[in-house]
Amino acid sequence: MYNDYYSPDEWEKFIRFSETKETPFLVVMLDIVRQKFEEFRASFPYAKIYYAIKANPGNEVLALLRDLGAYFDVASIYELDKLLALDVSPDRVSFGNTIKKAKHIGEAYDKGVRLFTTDSEMDIRALAKEAPGSRVFFRILMEAITSDWPLSRKFGCQPRMLTELVSLAADLGLEPHGISFHVGSQQREISAWDAAIAKANYLFEWMEEEHIHLKALNMGGGFPANYMNKTNPLSVYAEEISRYLGLHFGDDVPEIYLEPGRGLVGEAGILASEVVLIAKKSKTDLKRWVYTDVGKFNGLMETIDESIKYPAYTEKNGETGDVILAGPTCDSQDIMYEEFKYQLPLSLEVGDRIYWLSTGAYTTTYSAIEFNGFPPLKTYYL
Numbered sequence: 001m002y003n004d005y006y007s008p009d010e011w012e013k014f015i016r017f018s019e020t021k022e023t024p025f026l027v028v029m030l031d032i033v034r035q036k037f038e039e040f041r042a043s044f045p046y047a048k049i050y051y052a053i054k055a056n057p058g059n060e061v062l063a064l065l066r067d068l069g070a071y072f073d074v075a076s077i078y079e080l081d082k083l084l085a086l087d088v089s090p091d092r093v094s095f096g097n098t099i100k101k102a103k104h105i106g107e108a109y110d111k112g113v114r115l116f117t118t119d120s121e122m123d124i125r126a127l128a129k130e131a132p133g134s135r136v137f138f139r140i141l142m143e144a145i146t147s148d149w150p151l152s153r154k155f156g157c158q159p160r161m162l163t164e165l166v167s168l169a170a171d172l173g174l175e176p177h178g179i180s181f182h183v184g185s186q187q188r189e190i191s192a193w194d195a196a197i198a199k200a201n202y203l204f205e206w207m208e209e210e211h212i213h214l215k216a217l218n219m220g221g222g223f224p225a226n227y228m229n230k231t232n233p234l235s236v237y238a239e240e241i242s243r244y245l246g247l248h249f250g251d252d253v254p255e256i257y258l259e260p261g262r263g264l265v266g267e268a269g270i271l272a273s274e275v276v277l278i279a280k281k282s283k284t285d286l287k288r289w290v291y292t293d294v295g296k297f298n299g300l301m302e303t304i305d306e307s308i309k310y311p312a313y314t315e316k317n318g319e320t321g322d323v324i325l326a327g328p329t330c331d332s333q334d335i336m337y338e339e340f341k342y343q344l345p346l347s348l349e350v351g352d353r354i355y356w357l358s359t360g361a362y363t364t365t366y367s368a369i370e371f372n373g374f375p376p377l378k379t380y381y382l
């Protein structure tokens with residue numbers, strides 16, 4: 001087997017650290033998070049980078065990004081509290097979830113948050129009451145059909161409604177700050193940003209006619225991590241997206257916000273698991289079922305519908321064959337990959353390790369508390 005996802009140095013460091021520890025566990029390599037953040041900053045020098053902390057809210061990750069000067073996007077007041085406990089100033093925080101209780105809006109406001117995202121009239125009325133005078137982003141509905149984890153339909157609203165919401169917010173004393181969108185997580189099609197930026201520009205102009213000047217464009221997340229399907233490097237995304245901004249906004253490019261989650265921490269994590277059992281369903285079965293001590297319920301939730309295809313790597317060598325990869329629980333949903341044929345060495349044995357690469361995002365937090373009695377996924381920071 002061959003692993004070209006990490007440099008020999010990174011891989012050796014990971015193996016040395018992990019070989020004595022009992023599986024399953026995730027190792028987050030903080031140097032890679034740092035490199036990725038620097039890469040975002042260098043690729044988008046004009047943007048404010050808000051880390052979407054739901055991707056990996058580990059304190060070590062948050063403290064590192066705090067020290068590097070990042071801003072943060074939170075989905076709940078609980079995430080806000082984590083940041084405040086780490087001495088992150090609330091003026092570095094945006095409350096980006098459009099679905100929130102009025103009570104929690106009030107609490108966030110009391111704690112100092114003044115930047116929110118919305119997409120509905122009720123939420124705007126709650127914001128005007130509980131967070132008076134705050135700056136607000138308005139989220140556009142996106143189709144996101146070319147992304148691997150779409151986040152579509154549930155968020156955003158149609159342009160016509162959005163313009164009415166902007167006016168309403170202004171009437172209620174809020175400060176319409178800008179337009180936001182999310183092109184879908186793990187968006188491999190860069191032109192998705194082209195369409196979204198064009199739509200946003202149209203809304204900026206529309207509001208200008210209504211005498212409301214919007215200042216900022218929040219381009220959300222969607223930047224990919226390297227999985228089985230290789231993606232373009234971030235620099236290519238940046239080059240194209242910067243070009244679209246110029247194309248649509250000309251000399252009048254607004255303040256730009258980005259909210260990367262997966263693209264910032266995905267590649268920094270490696271999940272170590274062990275083969276629990278290898279079985280065939282009949283004597284003549286051509287496929288092996290390989291059961292590992294991680295599955296959908298303790299870290300690999302994003303394998304639902306085989307959406308995210310993590311590289312699965314073993315240090316065993318030699319001829320390979322088709323496998324079905326499944327988790328350890330007594331739940332028949334706990335199968336990671338059956339349609340997409342992973343290839344693993346025929347020499348693979350019970351007790352061998354399988355490493356799931358690029359698992360730094362959306363793994364630990366999706367891990368169940370006690371399903372089948374298994375504990376939540378352990379995390380180490382290296």
Ligand SMILES: *Cc1c(COP(=O)(O)O)cnc(C)c1O
Pocket residue numbers: 052054055073096097182184185186220221222223259260261262263
């Ligand atoms: C989840 C989320 C993000 C992060 O998305 P990624 O695809 O992981 O980069 C950014 N912004 C908002 C509002 C989100 O909900």
